[in-house]
Amino acid sequence: MDWRSAIKGFQAYLKLEKSLADNSVEAYSRDIEKLFQYSDNKEVKLKPESVTLNDLREFITWAAELGMIPSSQARILSGIKAFYKYLLMEDIIKSDPSELLESPQIRRKLPDTLSYEDIEKLIAAIDLSKPEGTRNKAILETLYGSGLRVSELTELKLSNLYLDIEFIKVTGKGNKERLVPIGGAAIRALKIWIENLRVHVPIKKGEEDIVFLNRRGTRLSRVYVFLMIKELVGLTGLKKTVSPHTFRHSFATHLVEGGADLRAVQEMLGHESITTTEIYTHLNREYLKSTISQFHPRS
Incomplete structure (x- = not known):
């Protein structure tokens, strides 16, 4: 089989059988293209x-010599393993050459987090005299109150809000749905936005079920949420790099620091593997170490 046919079949498999988003399919395809380039x-x-x-x-080794960092090498290896798993399933190969391939050692970077006081400052900086201020407050409260990814937030539907029982249904990676509990502050902010201001927005056809709309009645872009948060960070003078994902990290970190079960946090975040969630236990250890360093008399 030639590379072009194999890659095309792999793309169809990822899209139709694994239900991956177009961006993920493109990323996997680029990984196999690099292997094709090397073999050619x-x-x-x-x-x-x-x-x-x-x-x-x-x-x-070739990829490393080109200057590719270990995390990028590991991502490519993930794509290669998925590709050869597909070839094996299709009986194009009889054994998987990637089975014993080891990933490079990666030092996992701990994500930036906000303290509860930082989050309070950012929310307090929102101008609630403007209609979008009420919406933006509901956005930040929802990001922090339920740990959503920014794409999950912008695609959030009214029909998936179960605020009376304090849950929302979220469509995550691979179109997988999960139920996530949502905090009281987020529920209050959502109700104010939906019941008092969203009702006055002229909604475009097809966007009737979307929670967060712009003034033109269409769903917000991911870029808008990034820029809105960046502006608030500037207003507060916070000396941290903050993105929508920082609220998700903060949500998880504060739960783990408070003693939440790691499996429960995994479920809420929609992580497929517990090892992804385990980074928050490392973060928690860093928090404990800094506490000891700061307050223990013998440190």
Whole structure:
């Protein structure tokens, strides 16, 4: 099988069988394109089914020599493993050359977080005299009150709000749905926006069920949410790099610091693997270490 046919089939598999978003399919495809590029530059051209474990190891070395950092190498390896799993399922290969391929060691970077006081300052900086101020307050309260990704926030639907029982239904990565509890402050802010201000927005056709709308009646872009938060950070003088994801990290960190069960946090965040959620236990240890350093008399 030639590389173009294999990549095309792989894309169809990711989209139709794995239900991945277009951006994820493109990212996986780029990873396999790099492997194709490497194989095409060899003296003896490799086909997808003739690639060996040693070829893959040489490819990773080649990628590292080009200056690719370990985290990027690990991401490419993830794409390669998915590609060869697909080829194996389709009986194009009889054994998986990527099975014994080891990922490079990555030092996991702890995400930036906000303190509760930081979050209070950002929310207090919102100008509630403007209609969008009420909406923006509901956005920040929802990000912090339920740990949503920014894409999950912009796609949030009225029909998926169960505020009477303090839950919202969220569509996450791979179109997977999950129920997430939502805090009282977020519920109050959402009700004020929906019942008092959203009702006056001239809503465009097809956007009737979207929670957060702009003044033209269409859903907000992810970029708008980033810029709105950046502006608030400037107003408060906060010396931190803050994005919508920072609120998600803060949500998880404060839960873990408060003693929440890691499995429950995993469920709320929509992490497929518990290892992704475990970063917050490391963050919690950093918090404990800093507390000891600051307050223990022998430190």
